[in-house]
Amino acid sequence: MTPFWQQPWFWPAIVVIVGLPVVLLVLTELQSSLQRRGNSLHKVVGLLRNAVIPVIAILILSVQVTAAVDPSRPVVTQVIATVLGFLVIVFVLNGMNVLLFTNARKGSWREKIPSIFVDIARVILVAIGLAVVFRIVWGTDIGGIFTALGVGSFVIALALQTAVGPIVAGLFLLFEQPFRLGDWLDIGGTRGRVVEVNWRSVHIDTGNGILITPIGSLAGSSFTNLSRTGGTYPVSTSVTFTTDDAPAAVVALLQRVASGLPQLAPSTSPSAEPTGGSGYTVSFEVGGPSQEGPALAQFRMWLWYAARRAGLGLDGDTTDDFVTDERRDAALASIAPTLYLASDDVAALRQVVRLERYAAGEVISRPGVVPTAIRFVLSGSVELRVPFGDEQLPATRVEAGDYVGQTSLTREVVQTFQVALTEVAVLVVPVGAIDTIVRSNPQLARDIGAVIDRRHQDVADTIAARAGQLQSGVTSGSASGTAI
Structure with a gap:
């Protein structure tokens, strides 16, 4: 066995x-x-x-x-x-x-x-x-x-030659890959973002719905890939003002507002030109077609506020219900204790102060310029941001009752970006009027000096904290490399 x-x-x-x-x-x-x-x-x-x-x-x-x-x-x-x-x-x-x-x-x-x-x-x-x-x-x-x-x-x-032919043509189109998911296409005047591609069709989100285009039809027609424009995407829009507005002032305003857009492509400059009558065209470049809508929406909102501040008639409208004598007097009354104003001082300031409004995200002042007025915040919130390389570091906030532009008294340049976090209303007091008040009231000079010192310290602390973070990152990276 x-x-x-x-x-x-x-x-x-x-x-x-x-x-x-x-x-x-x-x-x-x-x-x-x-x-x-x-x-x-x-x-x-x-x-x-x-x-x-x-x-x-x-x-x-x-x-x-x-x-x-x-x-x-x-x-x-x-x-x-x-x-x-x-x-x-x-x-x-x-x-x-x-x-x-x-x-x-x-x-x-x-x-x-x-x-x-x-x-x-x-x-x-x-x-x-x-x-x-x-x-x-x-x-x-x-x-x-x-x-x-x-x-x-x-x-x-x-x-099935007739039925299969377009599908085969579409498959060869996909193999060539003239577009990808997320690209923006212009098909016969219809613009949208590619959200889906399958055997039969291409789905394009136009913002007003999904456009479903047979892939064979797309292969047999011309279209423009807006996402492949060399890194930037041109945006243009038309606006109107009154015929009484000076064209040079309007063009400068349009360029200034467009220059502040966060969507603006780096190393590009906006342009504006009159088109005749009361019409103007402004053009600028953004990072891609997906930014066109947000950029235009923000530009139009900012332009409304900027035109009111400049006294220009956007869309032929020169009225501004915000700037009234009653609101100006109420604002003066609210800042009188801060400036140690007597009744005679308030009466004198009525002729030189003015009210302004800023939209959320607008830059009230930029670093490197000497302010010509102090702006007292009546409502809203302003954030002071310190430039640090390509970054803007938040240093502090200025709320209602406080003010910005205090270095106008000492003729120092501004160190921070002053950015409106919400809609901000301010009362603008020219530096000449502040000088007159300070000469008769030394306590105001000491108060403004204290604010200047505090803001300088905020800037120094912010830069030191950021530099410390970068140094810690470099040290950690070096230690990790050594351990490896």
Whole structure:
């Protein structure tokens, strides 16, 4: 009698009994490690652990069990082998997809290949793989199958030439990749952002709904990719003023407002010109077409406030209900204690002060200029921001009852950006009037000097804190590099 360890089933069974747990344990640790690092391969390893390896073990046991009963290839074993072949195909394709496309570098050929073509290649490879599996496991004549598929595909292609032609043209359009998801297109005067691309159509968000354009139609027509304009996108809009407004003053106002837009592309300057009558055109450049809408909305809002401050009639309207004698007198009364004003002083100031309003986000004053007036904040909030390289660091806030422009008294340049956080109303007191009040009241000079010192200290503290953060970052980076 042959010893059991010399039986043909013994060693395959030992391989399954001992090897399967060990392999599963190793794959479990590998999957956990990849998942912790955020590597997409953990899903592929999970497929290998949970499906491929167990089916291989089942196939080994099935072959050994059925070999003693039926020396020929039993159906059960063939079915298991077919399932294993399919799982191996899925495993290989998923692994290739992760290695080639999921982690593709931006701008590489792998990242540029449309997903539709990847799907087509995947279907073809699955079909070929299944054909090979059926040939090996079941002995199927795959040559006849491919011949039949080829002839059938030719007949179907002739029958559906009109219907399939645009789709094929669209697929070649996607392979060329004249646009991507997120790009802005101009199709026959309709502008929008590409939000979806599939086999049949391109979905474009126009802001007023989704425009669905057949991909074949897009391939057979001209369109403009607004997102590929060399880094900037031109924006232009028309405005009107009254014919009594001096054109030079209007052009300067338009350029000044557009220059302050946060969407303005770096190293570009806005331009404005009269178009005849009361019309003007202003043009500037932004970072991309997605910024056109926000930039125009902010420009129009800021222009309304700036035109009122400049006394110009935007859209032919020269009225301003905000600037009234009653509101001016109320504002003077509110700042009288701060300036130590007597009744005679208040009466004298009525002739020289003025009311102004600023929109949220507007810059009231910029660094490097000597202010010509002190602005007392009546409502709203102003943030003082310190320029630091390309950054603007918030230093402090000026609320209602406080003032900005205090260095007009000492003829010092402003160190900060004065930015309106909300709609801000101010009372503007010219420096000449402040000088007159200070000469008769030294206490006001001391108060303003204290404010100047406090603001200087705020600026110094802000710069020191930011420099400390940068130094800490450099030190940490150096330490990390040394440890590595």
